[in-house]
Amino acid sequence: MKPLPIVSPTVSMISLGCPRTLVDSELLLGRLKQQGFTVADAAEGSDVVMINTCSFVQDAIKESIDTVLQAVELKKQGKIKAVVVAGCLVQRFKQELIKELPDVDGFIGVDGFGDIETVVQRALQGQPSQRVRPRPQVPHRDIRVARVPLTPTHYAYLKISEGCLKGCSFCIIPKIKGPLSSRPIDAVVEEATQLVEERGITELVVVGQDTSDYGVDLYHRPRIAELMSALAKISGVRWIRLLYCHPRGISRELIQTIRDEPTICKYLDSAIEHADDLMLARMNRQMTQAQLRETIQRLRQEIPGMALRTSVIVGFPGETEAAFQRLLEFLREVKFERLGAFTYSNEEGSAAFRYPEQVPQEDAKRRFDQLMQLQQEIAAEVTARAVGTTCEVIIDERDAEDATQYLGRTSADAPEVDGLVYVRSAAPLAPGDLIRVQITESLEYDLIGVATSISQR
Structure with missing residues (x-):
């Protein structure tokens, strides 16, 4: 390969989607910095703009495409030299993107960590390239590169795994990211220790596609409780927070660990997605409303002051008005402290894509508004109780x-x-x-x- 055409080229990153993608973006920048690139804060004026994309739902796809087109326009105006697109959108739609976005200089799939410098160098030399494997390889299992932080200086996301074993019918993540691939406990603890000691991180936010299954592929059983306990022993960390935990995997051991470790926040993010038994079955959530209720009750009984965050989907195929009302009744009953809601996005490649009884968008939007009005009232009750404390x-x-x-x-x-x-x-x-x-x-x-x-x- 020819030498780089310019000295110390600059690269900027636009990271879209979830914190898991953000960690990947930090690693990609770290790799490029290690190879002599200079990381720029702003897209305009940098030599290469990288966009790490999301394609989980249609809104995310649109945001990703719009962002790529904006970067291409900067290139046409002579304000940047090259555009490289990475991540989930590329993994899912490689051929379509190559055809429809001829002005993009490089494409990298979700496991392109080792290919990034080659793709960026070729982009700067005017030689478009792509590195997308049909089935993603194990990514970032042993990270040996310093991440370039894209978060504020006091907190960092700690990604413990990739992929998922659950197979929810609305989700395409296993087709994009592959099955569960956990990082070894010692590797995760080593990275967390470096984040605390070298960057002064106060708060660690633990993420993965499904953190409740962490370790099943390596150790033949979930070891998320053991990992959280090991992280809690790191000197200097003040808060440790667990996100993306499937309710089915909330074990007694995990509950006890959250309860007993002072540095672990009494907070858990666990998506229920729905509360009607038929909807839960069609979503392949592997739980019933009664089981969800029992898990929530156990968390609150065992951990005083526990704050629960969840997410739900409205407008899933076959959701009747009665099923939606059962969801509302459940939310009124359990009163989640934090909640995010989404209207169903019908994603090609998911098991639910060809389900009959698709819900009209206007009905899904009405249900979304009604649900968020209820949650707004619940949230106001929760915050009001804090006054005076x-x-x-x-x-x-x-x-x-x-x-x-x-x-x-x-x-x-x-x-x-x-x-x-x-x-x-x-x-x-x-x-x-x-x-x-x-x-x-x-x-x-x-x-x-x-x-x-x-x-x-």
Whole structure:
């Protein structure tokens, strides 16, 4: 291969979709930095713009395509030299993208970590290329490259696995990412320790496609509880948070670990997707409403102050008005502290793609609005109960419009998806500071309070 045509080329990253993709983006940038590239903050003016894409649902596909087209326009205007597209969209639609996006200079699938410098070098030399394997290989099992952080300085996502074993009928992730591929416990703990010691990370957010199955492929049984316990022993970490845990895999051992380890947040993200038994069966969720209820009750009984986040889908094929009402009744009953909702996206390649009884979009949208109105009322009840209490808050940033106010989160709030605490403080605060805050007011999803004591990073 010819030498690079320019000295120390610059590369910028646009990372779309979930935190799992964000970790991949940080690793890709780390690899390029290791190879002599300079990482730029902004797309405009960099030599290469990389877009790490998402294709989970139609809205994500549209966002990814729109972002690629914007980067191509920058290239046509002479503001950048090359565009490289990576990730889930490429893995799912390689041939279509190569045909429809001739101005893109390189394509990389979900396991293109080892190919990234070759593709980027060829892109800069005007030699378009693609690296997409039909079946993804085991990605990032033994990471030996420093990630380039795309999160704030005080928290980081820790990806423990790829792929999934569950086979939900609405989901195409196993076809994109393959089956479960866990990283060894010692490799995960080593990376987490480096994040805490070298970057000063205060909060670790543990992610995977299905964290409840972590370890099944390596150790022939789930070992998520053992992993969380090992992470909790890392000196210097203050909060550890677990996301993407299938309710079927919430074991007694995991519950006890969350309860007993002080640094593990009393918070769990676990998608129920629905609460009508027929819908759960058609979704292949492998649980009934009664089993979901029992799991939720066990969590709340065993762990005082437990905050539960879930997600649900409305408009799934065959969802009748009666089935939707059963979902609403269940949500009224259990009152999840945090909830995200989605209208069903009919994805080609999923088992549900050709299911009969597709729900009209207008009905799905109406149900979505009705459900979110209910959750808004539940969330307002939850935040109102916090008024008058004092809680621990991690500071994320200073309010851009008010120098005496800061934005933070309680341990019941994950970054980016949950609520905020607006904090007044006479003393200056920095991202990552853990402070005690007296809550004085509540909003529908957020809290307002005054700092009473500060524990700096």
